Every structure is written in structure tokens, then in C-alpha cells.
Amino acid sequence: MAKNITIKDIAKEAGVSIALVSFVMNNRIGADGKQKYRVSEATKERILEVARRLDYRPNSAARSLRQGRTHVLGVILSDMGNIFYGTIAHYLEKMANKHGYTVLFGNTEEDPEQFNRLVQSFLEKDVEGFVVVPCQGSQAGMERLMASGRPFVVIDRHNPNYDVPYVYTDNADAMRQALHAIQEQGATKIEMVSYAMRISSMTDREDSFHEVLGPDAHIYHLPFTITEADADAVAEEVIRKGTDGLVMSSNVPSVAVLKALFRRGVRIQEDIRIVGFDYSNVYNFFNPPISYILQPLPEIAEQAAKYLFRLIEMRESGEDISTVKDKIILKATLK
Amino acid sequence: MAKNITIKDIAKEAGVSIALVSFVMNNRIGADGKQKYRVSEATKERILEVARRLDYRPNSAARSLRQGRTHVLGVILSDMGNIFYGTIAHYLEKMANKHGYTVLFGNTEEDPEQFNRLVQSFLEKDVEGFVVVPCQGSQAGMERLMASGRPFVVIDRHNPNYDVPYVYTDNADAMRQALHAIQEQGATKIEMVSYAMRISSMTDREDSFHEVLGPDAHIYHLPFTITEADADAVAEEVIRKGTDGLVMSSNVPSVAVLKALFRRGVRIQEDIRIVGFDYSNVYNFFNPPISYILQPLPEIAEQAAKYLFRLIEMRESGEDISTVKDKIILKATLK
DNA sequence: ATTTAATGCTAAATTGTTTTAGATTTTAGC
DNA sequence: GCTAAAATCTAAAACAATTTAGCATTAAAT
Numbered sequence: 001m002a003k004n005i006t007i008k009d010i011a012k013e014a015g016v017s018i019a020l021v022s023f024v025m026n027n028r029i030g031a032d033g034k035q036k037y038r039v040s041e042a043t044k045e046r047i048l049e050v051a052r053r054l055d056y057r058p059n060s061a062a063r064s065l066r067q068g069r070t071h072v073l074g075v076i077l078s079d080m081g082n083i084f085y086g087t088i089a090h091y092l093e094k095m096a097n098k099h100g101y102t103v104l105f106g107n108t109e110e111d112p113e114q115f116n117r118l119v120q121s122f123l124e125k126d127v128e129g130f131v132v133v134p135c136q137g138s139q140a141g142m143e144r145l146m147a148s149g150r151p152f153v154v155i156d157r158h159n160p161n162y163d164v165p166y167v168y169t170d171n172a173d174a175m176r177q178a179l180h181a182i183q184e185q186g187a188t189k190i191e192m193v194s195y196a197m198r199i200s201s202m203t204d205r206e207d208s209f210h211e212v213l214g215p216d217a218h219i220y221h222l223p224f225t226i227t228e229a230d231a232d233a234v235a236e237e238v239i240r241k242g243t244d245g246l247v248m249s250s251n252v253p254s255v256a257v258l259k260a261l262f263r264r265g266v267r268i269q270e271d272i273r274i275v276g277f278d279y280s281n282v283y284n285f286f287n288p289p290i291s292y293i294l295q296p297l298p299e300i301a302e303q304a305a306k307y308l309f310r311l312i313e314m315r316e317s318g319e320d321i322s323t324v325k326d327k328i329i330l331k332a333t334l335k
Numbered sequence: 336m337a338k339n340i341t342i343k344d345i346a347k348e349a350g351v352s353i354a355l356v357s358f359v360m361n362n363r364i365g366a367d368g369k370q371k372y373r374v375s376e377a378t379k380e381r382i383l384e385v386a387r388r389l390d391y392r393p394n395s396a397a398r399s400l401r402q403g404r405t406h407v408l409g410v411i412l413s414d415m416g417n418i419f420y421g422t423i424a425h426y427l428e429k430m431a432n433k434h435g436y437t438v439l440f441g442n443t444e445e446d447p448e449q450f451n452r453l454v455q456s457f458l459e460k461d462v463e464g465f466v467v468v469p470c471q472g473s474q475a476g477m478e479r480l481m482a483s484g485r486p487f488v489v490i491d492r493h494n495p496n497y498d499v500p501y502v503y504t505d506n507a508d509a510m511r512q513a514l515h516a517i518q519e520q521g522a523t524k525i526e527m528v529s530y531a532m533r534i535s536s537m538t539d540r541e542d543s544f545h546e547v548l549g550p551d552a553h554i555y556h557l558p559f560t561i562t563e564a565d566a567d568a569v570a571e572e573v574i575r576k577g578t579d580g581l582v583m584s585s586n587v588p589s590v591a592v593l594k595a596l597f598r599r600g601v602r603i604q605e606d607i608r609i610v611g612f613d614y615s616n617v618y619n620f621f622n623p624p625i626s627y628i629l630q631p632l633p634e635i636a637e638q639a640a641k642y643l644f645r646l647i648e649m650r651e652s653g654e655d656i657s658t659v660k661d662k663i664i665l666k667a668t669l670k
Numbered sequence: 671a672t673t674t675a676a677t678g679c680t681a682a683a684t685t686g687t688t689t690t691a692g693a694t695t696t697t698a699g700c
Numbered sequence: 701g702c703t704a705a706a707a708t709c710t711a712a713a714a715c716a717a718t719t720t721a722g723c724a725t726t727a728a729a730t
Contacts (some may be wrong), residue, residue: 004686006685006686006687007686007687007688008686008687016709016710017709017710017711018686018687018688018710018711019688019689019690019709019710019711019712020708020709020710022687022688022689023688023689023709026688038706038707038708038709039707039708039709040707040708040709043708043709057455057458057459058459058686058687059400059461059685059686059687060459060460060461060687061396061397061399061400061405061461061685061686061687062396062400062685062686062687062688062715063686063687063688064396064687064715065394065396065397065400065685065686065687065688065714065715065716065717066686066687066688066689066714066715067687067688067715068715070396072439072460079425080415080421080422080424080425080428081418081421081422081424081425081426082421083416083418083421085421086415086416086417086418086420086421086424087415087416089415089416089421089440090414090415090416090442091416093415093440093441093442094442097441102439102441102456102457102460103439103440104407104437104438104439104440105424105428105438105439105440106428106432106437107425107428107429120392121437122437123392124392124393124394124395125395125407125437126394126395126396255616258620259616259619259620262619262620280616281590281594281615281616281617282616282617282620284594284597285593285594285597285617285620285621286620339716341715341716341717342716342717342718343716343717351679351680352679352680352681353680353716353717353718354679354680354681354682354718354719354720355678355679355680357717357718357719358679358718358719361718373676373677373678373679374677374678374679375677375678375679378678378679393716393717394715394716394717395717396715396716396717397685397715397716397717397718398716398717398718399685399717400684400685400686400687400715400716400717400718401684401685401716401717401718401719402685402717402718402719403685
């Protein structure tokens, strides 16, 4: 209820114009060489004192309306409950914070409609820039984002049909490392566990897998929401075939299949060697520990944020950002 | 650059007043019994057609400024990279979305200064309500939040000195369940692993632990950022003392200590029984699987969101929310 | 035929800030 | 003491919507 204190109240209380209050509050004094707006120390102090006393807080809606800036970013990802995205989200928020930005988050749960809704919603909220994880079928949403002219950076996946700014992991290289590792560990009948989703992170890893092991090497495809039955089916087939090496393409299916194998008494790392993709605590509890591909999450977030800030900066100073589409490719490491 | 389409552009194009456009866009036609604002079907269609054609999107800064509503919530938690908070964040976002809200997230990393900064920042962004996880020393931030009169709901922990709305787990009961379970599993020399942070979730669990096992039962206290050395030290002492049961008070320390024990070749669930707190995939890979206390995360998020919406609703209709301070206590279950 | 009521619409105020253009006051130079 | 220049400060116009109050026009009622 308590009516919020505005610049007007302060002006009245301090006996000055609202313009002056604004200048003082924004410390826009004696700036721009010609030092146009100058205020005497005395009035400045008086204004600041009143502001403090009345506990003034600027209304950001009004400021945004006038300036066209919100200092808000929009981050759209798959699922914050997944430690992979949760970690990225955390680092992104940290970067944003450091630069005076605040961030709106949204989860698509791999639903393209939801992706689209989030884009719309964030555009209307006037976010100054986006970091997005597209999903299968999110073309409409991506088109709208591109058409908006709002700065954005794609991470984790990308649609090769769209020439847009992104930060991406060298998944082909990562899979080569994984396969090299599992072969060194003695596996000869190697299969892969992947998601059914046709997104570049999966297909790039799969293509690389086939390049190394030939087109007949088998890949299991699991749905986005993996049931116990899904994982059990994979385990059964793996056992039946006598597969002795399994490379994973993501942490969730990785853990799901490990559970199913464990339930069946398969001696993991003896009967079958595993190489995971993305970190899970689970890997530590085998002998030897399960190797895994680690994507540089902090760096992904950092690079994406920096890239985005650069785009925002450019747009703010009137430059054309539609021509900048640099791709940043980061290497994953085997752990 | 592309100048945004405003209500004015539509008015001009459709040959009507901006007021009418606003009414049509908000579907405020023929409402409120007296059906004050009516538009003929024809003009309505014309306006909608123009809006569609020009791809009109309302400017939410202007709308917020005028209405004093932003349809944005602020969620402040400890660390989205932790699956516990990440999951809660996800459910909260989902609930918010369903009610037409968008959400700003912030991580404190258990730093009270950061908590304070986030409160300030979100207040200035005019969030309509907060869901917050306070941290040790966050009193200043909490006071400011309370003083703001903005609706908020506290989750996961609470300061018993503050009589505020919260959704909380019955931690005493949870710990009793955990202890009952570990005793049934045959453990007699039982210790506890907890955080050094003095927050209610930890202290309630610890108090309950002492109530059941007596004041001399030992509790290990780990810092918020646990190093391998920290966990190693606990493992060493546990081994030295011949502790045969360990109840955990949170997932992160739980996994850290499990790793340290595993590294030392301790036969988990044979030499020592473990009962975890909060879910981790790790628990499945022992024989028998490690029991754990599961907090109802979806329900926590749901109840908190509903509670918050109730408060917002009340405030919107001019009611005094400063008197409503209901506490919602949820039971955890042993899995 | 005149009042009354309903329908369809509009002008203008309002929200809290930033910012431009210019008005006042003070100081400095002579 | 006067003028020019410098130093302070202000009025008012944006920004893009919502919303109040009320104006025409047509239809219905007396």
C-alpha cells in the first residue's frame, strides 16, 4: 500500500526540480566534457540526503519506458532441474549479475511450443538479449527471435540451417576422445546410448561415432523423458548381445542405463566398460572410476554472456548486429 | 533498430483512437456488468487484423508503469547448480508460467550480501512477489523485504525470529525417520554429517538427531563449499572410530563423504550403513541401495507458488497482507 | 416529437522517469 | 557598475500504455 517514493517527492522535499534529482541520482554531473549539468555540492548533498531519508528507489518501469533499456536478460533452456543446465544457468546468472543485469529464466522441457511462448513472453518483457537452447521443432520460435532483431546467443545445440551466433562444444572431437578412451580400456563391441531427439549435440556425437566405428555400429535412442522400462530394454539388449563397451551421449540416459545394468547384476567396468558424457557423481563409485567427457560449462556460460554483452553494446551504439554471426567452438576434455 | 509498433500506429492505421485499440487488445469489452466499453464487431475485427498484420506487441514497461503490475516474480535461492534447488526452481517456474508470470532468478551462494543485493535489485525491478531461500546472516535482506510490503514466501529454511509466511519441511520428523531406518538396518554407532551453516534446516535436523541419540552423539560440520580434504577428514575419523552408521543432512555433503569413504575402500552398506538426505543418483549403486529422506520438491514449489499468488491477489484487491503469516509444513518420506 | 437509454467511440489525464533546450543566477573581467 | 561568461537549475516533452469521463449518434419509450 505504502505509496512508493518518487523523484517528485524528493524534488518537493528538497525544493528543487525533478530534473535535478534525476541528474543527481544518476550521477550525471559534470560529465560529457562540456560538463553541461552541474550541481553545487550543497544541493547534491541535500538531494542525496532526502533520497536516503525517504528511502527512494527508482521505478524501473518508468526508466525502461524512457530509456528503452531494461537491464534484463532472458535465458531459455531445456530443464534447470538437470544439473547440466542448472550449472550453466548458475554461471550465466553470475556473469549477468556482475554486469548489472538480472535474468529471466524459462524451461522448454524440449517442447517447441513452450520455446515459442517463452520467446514471445521475454520479447514483450523487453529483455535486452537472449541466451537460448533451442529444441527439436523450435524453428518458429527461432525465426521470431531472429526477426525481432534482439541480440541472442545460442548454446548447447544449433540448427545448421541457421547462420546465427552460437557457443558450441566440438562434439565430434569429444566423441572421438570418448571412443579412443573406451577402446584403450579394451572394449571391442562398442555401442552408444543417445537421445531420440534430433538436435545437433546428439547428431554430431552420433555422426562422429559412426565415422570411427563404421555405419553399422549400433546406437540406442531414448526419449527425452526416460522411463525405467526404456532403460531396462537397453540393458537387456546390451546383455543379450554381449556388448562390452558403451559410450553415452548425455548424463541422464547415462545414469538411467547404468542403473538398469546395475539392477541386473552386470559388473560395470568388468563385464562392460562405460564412458560417460557430462558429469555425474555416479561415475566415482566404480572401479576404476568411469571416464567421461566434460564440457567446459563455466566457459560456455562465460563466452555466451560476453558475446551477448558485445552484441548488446553494439546495438546500443547503433551498429548493425545482423551481420555478426561468429561461432565459438570449445573443446571438451576426457576425465 | 526497427521501431517497435505501438498502439498509436495501430490506431492510425485502423482509423480509431488509441483508447479503443487498448480496449480491444485487452479484450475489455462489454465487461463489468455495465458493459461500458463496447466496440462493434466490425471495428474490433479491423483493429485485430491491423495488430496482427503489423505484428504488434505491447510494451510491458509502459503497461507496468501505468498499471503498477509487472507479472514478474523474483526467486532467490542458494545455487541453481545444486539439483535440489534446480529442481525447485524448475517447478516454481512452471507454476509461474501457468499463471502468466515470468520469473527472475538469483543465486546467493550463501552470501548474505548477495542476498541483500538480489532483494534490492528485484524490488527495483518491481517483481510482484518473492520466493526466497534466506541464508545465514541474511537478516538485513529479510528486513528490507519485509519493510517493502511486497508479498513473499520463504522456503527450505526459516529464521525462527521472524514470523513470516513460509513453506517448510518437518525436518525433525524427517531426521527421526532417518534414524529409525538406520537403526533398523543394524547400526549402533551412529554419527551425522551436516553443514556448518547455522540455518534452520540444518539445526532442526541436528536437534532431532540429538533428541534421539542423546547430546553426545557426534555431528561433523562441513563448510558450504566442501573440498576433498574436508570430506577425507570426516572419512578418516569415521574409520578410526569404527562408526557403523552415518546419517546425512543434505545431498552434497552426503555424496562428498561417500566418495571419500569409497576411495578408502570402505565397504559401504556393509562396514557402514548410510542414510541420505535429499535424492542423489548415487544411492542406487549400492547393495542394498542407500535409503534417503525425500522432501516433496514439487509440492514445496507448488504450495509456495500458490501461497504467493494468494498474497498477490490479496494485495491487489487492497487487503492487508501484513497479518497473514501461515506456515505450511510438509512431511518428508523415507525412500 | 421529445425525452431516455443504449451503443460506439474519443480526448486527455496519468504513470515515473530521462533528457533537451533554455532560463536564471552567480562570478569574473574590466 | 556593467557585461559576458560560467555555473546552476528548471519547464516541458518525450516514452507507450491504461483508464476516466464524456461526446455523438442511433434506437426505444413516452
